[in-house]
Amino acid sequence: MPLGDEEIKELHKKSWQIRKMIVEITFTAGGGHIGGSLSQTDVLVALYYKYLNIDPKRPDWKDRDRMILSKGHGGLGWAAILGDKGYFDREQLKDFNKTGSPFGMHLDRLKVPGCDASTGSLGHGLAIGVGLALGAKKMGKSWRTYVMMGDGELCEGSVWEASIIAAHHGLDNLTGLVDRNKLMIDGPTEDITTLEPIEEKFNIFGWETIRIDGHDFAQIGDAIEKAQETKGKPTVIICDTIKGKGVDFMENEFRWHYGGLDSDLRDKALESIDRYYSGILA
Amino acid sequence: MAEGMTWTVEDGDRLTQAEIYGDVLSQLGEKYTDIIAMTADLAKSTKIGRFEKKFPDRFINVGIAENSMFGIAAGLALAGLRPVVSTFAVFTSLRSAEQVRTDICYQNLNVKIIATHAGISFGQAGTTHHCTEDIAVMRSFANMTVIVPADGIETGNAVVASMEWPGPVYIRIGRGFEPPAYKNKDYGFEIGKAVKMRDGTDLTIIACGVGVLQAMRAAEVLEKQGLSVRVINMHTVKPIDRDVIIEAVKETRRIITVEEHNIVGGLGSAVAEVIIESGKACAFKKLGIPDIYAIVGYPEDLYHYYKIDADGIAEAASELMGKEIEEDEDWEDET
Ligand SMILES: Cc1ncc(C[n+]2csc(CCOP(=O)(O)OP(=O)(O)O)c2C)c(N)n1
Numbered sequence: 342m343p344l345g346d347e348e349i350k351e352l353h354k355k356s357w358q359i360r361k362m363i364v365e366i367t368f369t370a371g372g373g374h375i376g377g378s379l380s381q382t383d384v385l386v387a388l389y390y391k392y393l394n395i396d397p398k399r400p401d402w403k404d405r406d407r408m409i410l411s412k413g414h415g416g417l418g419w420a421a422i423l424g425d426k427g428y429f430d431r432e433q434l435k436d437f438n439k440t441g442s443p444f445g446m447h448l449d450r451l452k453v454p455g456c457d458a459s460t461g462s463l464g465h466g467l468a469i470g471v472g473l474a475l476g477a478k479k480m481g482k483s484w485r486t487y488v489m490m491g492d493g494e495l496c497e498g499s500v501w502e503a504s505i506i507a508a509h510h511g512l513d514n515l516t517g518l519v520d521r522n523k524l525m526i527d528g529p530t531e532d533i534t535t536l537e538p539i540e541e542k543f544n545i546f547g548w549e550t551i552r553i554d555g556h557d558f559a560q561i562g563d564a565i566e567k568a569q570e571t572k573g574k575p576t577v578i579i580c581d582t583i584k585g586k587g588v589d590f591m592e593n594e595f596r597w598h599y600g601g602l603d604s605d606l607r608d609k610a611l612e613s614i615d616r617y618y619s620g621i622l623a
Numbered sequence: 624m625a626e627g628m629t630w631t632v633e634d635g636d637r638l639t640q641a642e643i644y645g646d647v648l649s650q651l652g653e654k655y656t657d658i659i660a661m662t663a664d665l666a667k668s669t670k671i672g673r674f675e676k677k678f679p680d681r682f683i684n685v686g687i688a689e690n691s692m693f694g695i696a697a698g699l700a701l702a703g704l705r706p707v708v709s710t711f712a713v714f715t716s717l718r719s720a721e722q723v724r725t726d727i728c729y730q731n732l733n734v735k736i737i738a739t740h741a742g743i744s745f746g747q748a749g750t751t752h753h754c755t756e757d758i759a760v761m762r763s764f765a766n767m768t769v770i771v772p773a774d775g776i777e778t779g780n781a782v783v784a785s786m787e788w789p790g791p792v793y794i795r796i797g798r799g800f801e802p803p804a805y806k807n808k809d810y811g812f813e814i815g816k817a818v819k820m821r822d823g824t825d826l827t828i829i830a831c832g833v834g835v836l837q838a839m840r841a842a843e844v845l846e847k848q849g850l851s852v853r854v855i856n857m858h859t860v861k862p863i864d865r866d867v868i869i870e871a872v873k874e875t876r877r878i879i880t881v882e883e884h885n886i887v888g889g890l891g892s893a894v895a896e897v898i899i900e901s902g903k904a905c906a907f908k909k910l911g912i913p914d915i916y917a918i919v920g921y922p923e924d925l926y927h928y929y930k931i932d933a934d935g936i937a938e939a940a941s942e943l944m945g946k947e948i949e950e951d952e953d954w955e956d957e958t
């Protein structure tokens with residue numbers, strides 16, 4: 342069922358809050374992968390606040406849906422959501438990246454409740470997701486597995502090995518998500534290594550593909566539902582996004598892949614986010 | 624060092640190892656016109672991007688595809704070029720281990736690798752970005768030379784020397800702004816020849832990488848306690864300088880190794896192999912990451928936590944001094 346206007350409004354409000362948390366954590370941590378954390382936010386918010394079958398009180402619940410952030414450097418933004426969902430005390434995020442903290446830049450399954458796989462080395466998550474999805478099939482379980490990848494991450498050959506295998510096994514319980522923000526660290530993806538046409542590539546590898554605006558909740562919702570309904574093959578949702586989304590001076594700037602904020606810049610970033618949301622929620 | 628080859632950097636003590644390496648490589652680009660520099664979306668982080676600025680046509684950024692990058696480096700070397708490849712240590716030595724071993728080392732190709740963010744120098748990033756296994760992995764590859772420079776100046780020396788050294792070379796550096804161990808570059812750096820940083824007769828500390836400066840500081844503390852401590856900078860872990868180790872066994876009878884690496888398989892293991900084969904008794908202690916995945920944190924904090932800073936080394940030294948060593952051949956009392 343398509344998302345209603347009221348639901349979409351609530352999701353925007355959630356993203357608003359998460360984006361501000363991302364800015365705060367980047368500030369207190371002395372730096373962070375803020376650009377990619379902001380680009381992935383709306384898709385993750387839709388999953389966590391609407392679609393994932395999870396229970397933060399029981400992070401080890403066997404029948405939960407599984408979520409893998411294969412672009413593990415988005416851990417900062419993911420942690421904001423997991424904290425808000427109540428997987429752990431949000432206050433802990435004040436120590437993000439500090440010595441002895443459970444939170445490294447890349448989340449660790451053994452230390453962070455809600456994190457289903459330790460990632461950070463790009464190109465690993467999809468194969469782990471294939472294993473989870475294949476395992477569910479073998480055990481006759483109905484939970485779904487979601488894997489979010491970076492677009493730059495698609496350079497890794499291991500992504501394509503895993504996608505061939507996923508299609509071969511008809512893993513319709515697996516949904517891939519690509520945060521297509523068009524940037525990696527050193528610049529625009531298409532300047533460094535051409536990735537397009539991404540849909541055709543996945544199509545030829547045997548996947549159902551959907552391409553959407555990754556900041557439009559109606560489109561995000563429709564795509565996730567369509568993926569759930571697709572039978573006999575895995576689906577990948579290519580989400581066109583903007584790196585740094587919501588913070589005007591970071592948007593589409595690859596130098597904001599990783600950065601630090603002093604209190605001045607933090608305030609500017611928070612103001613920019615507020616402006617953005619007062620615009621779309623007006 | 625290569626005959627007639629010099630390099631200069633301004634403000635050397637304010638630059639990171641990687642920055643000095645990026646600058647030195649750019650200078651080498653003039654002399655070695657066959658250098659082709661490569662990275663996998665880490666031009667800025669590894670500083671190999673400084674070479675790109677000067678020689679854009681002799682630079683290849685393959686995107687985030689390390690395995691293919693090392694294979695392509697092998698192909699470029701086979702074609703007659705001199706690839707210099709940089710990415711993080713963890714991706715070089717673990718993700719792409721087989722490409723490095725089979726495509727580069729097995730075929731004994733002229734590929735120079737500068738692996739950055741090694742050890743726990745990227746401490747806040749967590750285990751996926753720590754690399755406390757690479758010395759072990761890389762020194763087990765036949766034909767590979769493994770260098771762990773003590774600081775930025777030594778990194779510059781190592782990069783220059785590697786150009787005239789045959790076959791594949793792995794140069795392992797960190798990320799941070801650790802203070803330098805050397806004041807100037809003219810101390811006679813030679814691949815395979817350890818540097819005696821200070822002499823002593825009671826105990827020898829053999830260190831590599833950031834451990835060298837910490838060992839020097841520990842030696843100063845220990846000296847105040849009346850101990851005469853020798854410090855060896857074993858910048859080349861392979862081929863290792865056996866003579867220096869045997870001499871230390873003979874003359875000091877007590878050895879501590881210090882490395883930003885798992886205590887399994889790294890410098891400590893390499894030194895232990897030499898000691899054991901010498902057949903001489905020696906009190907011995909390896910300092911490093913104790914066969915676990917390190918916690919998250921700032922590198923300086925982690926060096927302290929894992930006792931590979933001056934305090935930790937001094938503490939281990941005091942313990943080792945109290946240890947008895949058997950110099951006789953009588954093993955009856957052991958059983
Ligand atoms: C195997 C591997 N190689 C390199 C890196 C270093 N790295 C971290 S993020 C990144 C760029 C990722 O770009 P992209 O996948 O597009 O992510 P996003 O734009 O969403 O941040 C790189 C190269 C890594 N984490 N893993």
Ligand SMILES: [Mg+2]
Binds near residue numbers: 491492520521523525
């Ligand atoms: Mg990207």
